Amino acid sequence: MNELTERQKLILTLIVHEHTHTTQPVGSKAMVNKYNLRMSSATVRNEMAALTDLGYLRQPHTSAGRIPTEEGYRIFVSKLVQRTNLPMTTRRTISHQFYQSRQDLEQWLRLAASILANQSQAASLVTAPHSEKALFKHLELIATRGHQILLVMVLVGGEIRQQIFSLPEPISQEQLSTIATKITNLCQNCSADQLDALHPQLDPVGKEILVVVQEEMALSEKLITGDIYLDGMTNILAEPEFAESEEARQALKLLEERSLLEDLLARTIMTSTIGGVQVLIGGEGTWDELRQCSIVLARYGSPGVLTGTLGVLGPMRMPYGHTISTVRFVADVLSDLVTETLIN
Amino acid sequence: MNELTERQKLILTLIVHEHTHTTQPVGSKAMVNKYNLRMSSATVRNEMAALTDLGYLRQPHTSAGRIPTEEGYRIFVSKLVQRTNLPMTTRRTISHQFYQSRQDLEQWLRLAASILANQSQAASLVTAPHSEKALFKHLELIATRGHQILLVMVLVGGEIRQQIFSLPEPISQEQLSTIATKITNLCQNCSADQLDALHPQLDPVGKEILVVVQEEMALSEKLITGDIYLDGMTNILAEPEFAESEEARQALKLLEERSLLEDLLARTIMTSTIGGVQVLIGGEGTWDELRQCSIVLARYGSPGVLTGTLGVLGPMRMPYGHTISTVRFVADVLSDLVTETLIN
DNA sequence: TTTAGCACTCTCGCCTCGAGAGTGCTAAAA
DNA sequence: TTTTAGCACTCTCGAGGCGAGAGTGCTAAA
Numbered sequence: 001m002n003e004l005t006e007r008q009k010l011i012l013t014l015i016v017h018e019h020t021h022t023t024q025p026v027g028s029k030a031m032v033n034k035y036n037l038r039m040s041s042a043t044v045r046n047e048m049a050a051l052t053d054l055g056y057l058r059q060p061h062t063s064a065g066r067i068p069t070e071e072g073y074r075i076f077v078s079k080l081v082q083r084t085n086l087p088m089t090t091r092r093t094i095s096h097q098f099y100q101s102r103q104d105l106e107q108w109l110r111l112a113a114s115i116l117a118n119q120s121q122a123a124s125l126v127t128a129p130h131s132e133k134a135l136f137k138h139l140e141l142i143a144t145r146g147h148q149i150l151l152v153m154v155l156v157g158g159e160i161r162q163q164i165f166s167l168p169e170p171i172s173q174e175q176l177s178t179i180a181t182k183i184t185n186l187c188q189n190c191s192a193d194q195l196d197a198l199h200p201q202l203d204p205v206g207k208e209i210l211v212v213v214q215e216e217m218a219l220s221e222k223l224i225t226g227d228i229y230l231d232g233m234t235n236i237l238a239e240p241e242f243a244e245s246e247e248a249r250q251a252l253k254l255l256e257e258r259s260l261l262e263d264l265l266a267r268t269i270m271t272s273t274i275g276g277v278q279v280l281i282g283g284e285g286t287w288d289e290l291r292q293c294s295i296v297l298a299r300y301g302s303p304g305v306l307t308g309t310l311g312v313l314g315p316m317r318m319p320y321g322h323t324i325s326t327v328r329f330v331a332d333v334l335s336d337l338v339t340e341t342l343i344n
Numbered sequence: 345m346n347e348l349t350e351r352q353k354l355i356l357t358l359i360v361h362e363h364t365h366t367t368q369p370v371g372s373k374a375m376v377n378k379y380n381l382r383m384s385s386a387t388v389r390n391e392m393a394a395l396t397d398l399g400y401l402r403q404p405h406t407s408a409g410r411i412p413t414e415e416g417y418r419i420f421v422s423k424l425v426q427r428t429n430l431p432m433t434t435r436r437t438i439s440h441q442f443y444q445s446r447q448d449l450e451q452w453l454r455l456a457a458s459i460l461a462n463q464s465q466a467a468s469l470v471t472a473p474h475s476e477k478a479l480f481k482h483l484e485l486i487a488t489r490g491h492q493i494l495l496v497m498v499l500v501g502g503e504i505r506q507q508i509f510s511l512p513e514p515i516s517q518e519q520l521s522t523i524a525t526k527i528t529n530l531c532q533n534c535s536a537d538q539l540d541a542l543h544p545q546l547d548p549v550g551k552e553i554l555v556v557v558q559e560e561m562a563l564s565e566k567l568i569t570g571d572i573y574l575d576g577m578t579n580i581l582a583e584p585e586f587a588e589s590e591e592a593r594q595a596l597k598l599l600e601e602r603s604l605l606e607d608l609l610a611r612t613i614m615t616s617t618i619g620g621v622q623v624l625i626g627g628e629g630t631w632d633e634l635r636q637c638s639i640v641l642a643r644y645g646s647p648g649v650l651t652g653t654l655g656v657l658g659p660m661r662m663p664y665g666h667t668i669s670t671v672r673f674v675a676d677v678l679s680d681l682v683t684e685t686l687i688n
Numbered sequence: 689t690t691t692a693g694c695a696c697t698c699t700c701g702c703c704t705c706g707a708g709a710g711t712g713c714t715a716a717a718a
Numbered sequence: 719t720t721t722t723a724g725c726a727c728t729c730t731c732g733a734g735g736c737g738a739g740a741g742t743g744c745t746a747a748a
């Protein structure tokens with residue numbers, strides 16, 4: 001808690017930097033040589049001992065160099081890493097890819113995941129954006145075979161939900177279209193709750209359909225409704241700390257099991273604002289699977305209207321500066337795209 | 345090519361069986377003991393030598409036991425594995441899960457992937473079914489902000505495609521609805537080509553929209569349009585042959601890179617018939633990434649109308665009997681569901 | 689407060705060595 | 719002719735030993 005001296009900050013920064021590059025514990029002598037420090041290795045050793053006592057460094061075993069602890073990374077990320085921007089050329093390349101791709105939400109999300117994975121050489125995840133409050137915009141009903149009916153609903157913001165259901169009696173396409181038009185006109189911009197008031201105005205079939213509509217709207221409001229796009233999972237396997245596959249399995253399992261992933265996103269994302277980037281280091285005591293990992297997350301979209309989450313999962317030894325800038329930049333680009341094309 | 349003797353078949357079968365269970369090379373003496381063979385280890389050794397000459401077995405190094413070669417697995421799968429059915433209880437459990445889940449294609453596909461992964465303890469993949477010939481059923485146009493228009497199209501079979509595009513001039517929702525209704529009425533059950541004939545009947549805006557419709561239909565006919573559901577990738581990491589992560593990376597990379605995966609499916613699936621299960625062993629000389637793996641694939645759906653692919657990717661040392669039955673059974677269940685609910 | 693010097697510790701790669709498992713071959717038995 | 723017993727040989731694998739190298743902590747001097 002006590003403020004670190006400038007020299008301690010420098011040494012901690014250098015150790016983090018060196019270790020993220022070499023993967024190895026870093027020793028006092030080697031460090032003095034490499035960075036031409038204007039002090040002796042003994043001095044560095046003393047400072048290292050102090051930082052170790054403070055809990056920011058540790059030794060894998062006696063008489064090895066030091067590596068940062070979780071706490072060390074945390075202080076590095078919160079205080080020491082300088083906010084950098086991605087180089088202009090990189091930014092242009094990324095923007096370019098988005099603007100020349102097919103104008104299609106799914107493509108964008110896939111692309112975002114791919115860019116994050118490549119830039120960070122780690123695993124990436126991107127959730128589809130969804131309305132924080134589902135508002136009805138348009139309903140379409142299409143008869144398929146027999147009693148089966150395909151319901152296609154569009155929400156304000158362009159989210160599309162579809163569902164197949166059946167009615168007790170067969171019904172013609174004309175009748176369905178009439179009902180769909182009626183509901184579309186009545187329900188403009190309504191939330192799921194507001195639809196309750198409309199039940200009296202509808203015939204029995206219409207009521208039944210309205211219930212399905214309400215169900216779908218409710219589902220849409222739950223945190224993560226749509227797809228989650230993952231990429232770069234194999235990057236994780238390339239990291240030396242995951243050479244023994246068991247460790248890697250743990251981390252990838254988290255990405256694979258939607259329920260775990262949703263839980264993670266739900267718990268962390270609520271606190272983060274658009275534009276802000278959140279860094280989770282070592283599972284923060286809650287997620288055992290992530291003991292060796294860090295996650296860098298950001299929200300994108302239009303706050304309060306249509307938002308999604310994107311981020312990167314990699315080893316705790318991660319180039320935080322670069323990763324954070326990348327995540328922030330991709331989030332910004334995606335926010336612009338989503339806002340421009342989907343919000344009305 | 346020469347027919348194997350009964351005894352050779354027995355020995356090959358036992359070696360495959362034993363090796364899939366232990367992961368270890370299997371030796372003559374151990375085998376005689378374990379299976380109480382009515383012959384001496386020397387006899388077994390002679391037969392093993394013969395099978396090795398034929399190319400069905402190999403030794404990881406001199407004076408180790410034998411393991412099957414790719415060719416050995418191939419002959420095992422094509423001739424020796426007996427076609428078994430899943431036990432009744434397993435089948436019931438699986439069916440049950442499908443029928444009690446939400447009646448929703450996406451859920452089913454996800455579930456299928458999950459069941460395949462769990463049953464086979466390997467990675468699984470399931471592609472969304474798609475029409476082999478895209479036939480128009482229904483069109484909806486929704487104005488969003490400014491010139492942006494959301495196009496929602498339903499194909500015969502229930503496949504939904506959506507696309508955002510813009511027109512040079514702003515246009516009202518009423519006008520859009522009129523156009524959509526007109527196209528819907530004119531184009532019932534038409535293929536993309538047939539739509540060409542309709543251009544003269546439409547005003548300029550209608551023509552422009554029809555072009556987008558045709559583009560979407562063309563896209564839908566390309567082999568794999570929709571999502572691919574993957575599951576159980578971490579199972580692969582648990583296999584001892586993938587302990588050094590490099591090997592595992594190769595295999596997982598294939599699953600992660602959509603383009604590779606689509607290529608794989610495109611090349612293999614064409615030859616396989618519904619109900620038939622296809623087994624690809626060791627990449628078949630074409631896919632280097634799969635040198636250590638096998639894939640068990642089947643198509644599901646309604647032949648010629650709406651079909652998809654599902655399968656399992658695991659180590660070459662795989663319990664083929666069980667995996668094949670599982671893939672076949674899940675494909676059958678999914679075929680029924682798809683046929684019942686989506687085909688009209 | 690910083691630095692030089694020094695004894696000590698721990699890992700890592702390399703080597704050796706013996707146990708264990710399995711083979712191929714030969715000659716005898718069925 | 720086919721099967722089997724016996725035997726010498728080969729190869730892996732794990733344990734143990736050893737030395738080099740890197741790093742530390744401590745003490746005493748600058």
